[in-house]
Structure formats: structure tokens, C-alpha cells
Amino acid sequence: MSESTRPLAILGGTFDPVHVAHLAVAWEASELLDAEVRLMPASVPPHRPPPVADATTRVALLRAALRGQDRLGLDTRELARGGPSYTIDTLAQLRAESGTRPLVLLLGADAFAGLxxxxxxxxxxxxAHIGVLSRPGSAATWPAELTREIASRHATDPRLLHNAPAGMxxxxxxxxxxxxASRIRELLQCGRDPRWLLPPGIRDEAGLLDAYRAIL
Known part of the structure; x- marks a missing residue:
């Protein structure tokens, strides 16, 4: 499959800090979609409190966490742009760069309900297409306005997203x-070691976790 038809999927968030659940979700989405997945840290998220750590620290944690990954990458464009991280602006920029390549915005079910x-x-x-990350067997209900918008957009097979640049x-x-991430910060503030909650790359990077702990 060429890069022009293989989807590019985006998983946004503050990643404050990035943890193994972020990577697990991104990896599974990559497999289901047969897509490249980029983790994209937000500068100023419009719908949640601002991150505790600064951009430089969060990017350093992400780079360490993603080292050696062949399906997952990092995209820092929202940090470089600064200001509120409106997804519509990010996707417009990606679309201009990607031509007709399928783009997929990955959202948890709660975030999707608030769209x-x-x-x-x-x-x-x-x-872009939207991939709604859900628990196996879960049944979701959406607001009426969202239900009307997506009524004709449902794709039953993730592979169908390869056939169009957006809209499903x-x-x-x-x-x-x-x-x-809030639980990890609590553990660090108490002097505890969230060893199995963080990616190995972060634990192996000398001083990186201590630098993050010092911010809290």
C-alpha cells in the first residue's frame, strides 16, 4: 500500500504525562485501520484544563516513549502554532499537506459525544474520518444533533476508510x-513510582522522570 492511500490517524491530548494506555490505544487503532498514527500534544486545549508540564517537557516524554516504534510517531504542530488547539485548524493544515490521503481523527467515546x-x-x-475508540461490547448514545450528522456516515469496516479521504x-x-495522567501525577507527588504505568522509554531516560516530578 502506498503512503497516498494508507490512512494517517491523529490522536490528540495533553499527554501530561504520556502513559501506556495512550500507546496501547494508538497501537490498536493503527492495527485496526492499517494506518500511521501520530500522537499530537495540544498547546492550549479548549475543552479541558491546561497541562501542568510545559511543552518542552511533554515533548521530551513523548519522544522517549515513542523511541523504536514503527507504527507510531509524534507531531508537534499544535505546540508550534501556539494558542488554542482547535482541531479544525489542525486538520485543515494536514489536509493541505496530504492531498487525498485518508485522514482519521481518533476520539474516545466521551469526546465524540461532546463534538x-x-x-x-x-x-x-x-x-477527516473519525475513529471512535470504544470498549468491546459497549453501546453508546449520542446527542440528537450528532446522531443526525453521522446518520449517513457510518462505516462498518475500518478498511472502508482507505477508499475516501474523509467523511466516515x-x-x-x-x-x-x-x-x-492525573493518577500518575498523584503517585509522583507522593514519592511513589508509577513503574508499570509509564512506557519503558521514559523510565530508561536518565533524569527525565525526575525533571517531570520537579514540576509537580
Missing amino acids: PGWHRWHGLFEL VVALEVTPLEIS
Whole structure:
């Protein structure tokens, strides 16, 4: 498959810090979609509190976590752009760079349910597909406005997203891991070691975790 037809998927977030659940979800989505997946740290997320760590620290953690990955990469364009990280602006930039290559925005089910509150949310479907990350066997209900928007966009097979640059919505069942960045920060503040919650690359990078702990 050429790079022009292999989807590029984006997983956004503050990654404050990045943890194994982020990587697990990204990896499974990559396999389900047969896609390149990029983790994209937000500068100023419009719908959640700002990150504790600065951009330089979060990027250093992400680079360490992603070292040696062949399916997952890093995209720092929202940090470089600064200001509120509106997804519509990011996807417009990616679309201009990618031509007709399929783009996929990866969203958790809760984030997807809140899509009608996003900046220019209807335009997202013109720029990318949306992969909704869900638990196996879960049944979701969406707001009426969102249900109407996606009524004709459902794709039953992730492989169908290879056939068009944007416009479809597909459910991606991924393994749930109950890990949160806030819990990791709590453990670090208490002087505990969240050893099996963080990617090995972070633990192996001398001083990186100590530098993050010092920020808290």
C-alpha cells in the first residue's frame, strides 16, 4: 500500500504525562485501520484544563516513549502554532499537506459525544474520518444533533476508510486500560513510582522522570 492511500490517524491530548494506555490505544487503532498514527500534544486545549508540564517537557516524554516504534510517531504542530488547539485548524493544515490521503481523527467515546460543542465541528467531517475508540461490547448514545450528522456516515469496516479521504465514522474497539495522567501525577507527588504505568522509554531516560516530578 502506498503512503497516498494508507490512512494517517491523529490522536490528540495533553499527554501530561504520556502513559501506556495512550500507546496501547494508538497501537490498536493503527492495527485496526492499517494506518500511521501520530500522537499530537495540544498547546492550549479548549475543552479541558491546561497541562501542568510545559511543552518542552511533554515533548521530551513523548519522544522517549515513542523511541523504536514503527507504527507510531509524534507531531508537534499544535505546540508550534501556539494558542488554542482547535482541531479544525489542525486538520485543515494536514489536509493541505496530504492531498487525498485518508485522514482519521481518533476520539474516545466521551469526546465524540461532546463534538457538537467543538469549534466549527461540522467541518471536521469534510477534512477527516473519525475513529471512535470504544470498549468491546459497549453501546453508546449520542446527542440528537450528532446522531443526525453521522446518520449517513457510518462505516462498518475500518478498511472502508482507505477508499475516501474523509467523511466516515467508524467504531474502533480497543482494550480499556484504566490509567490516567492525573493518577500518575498523584503517585509522583507522593514519592511513589508509577513503574508499570509509564512506557519503558521514559523510565530508561536518565533524569527525565525526575525533571517531570520537579514540576509537580
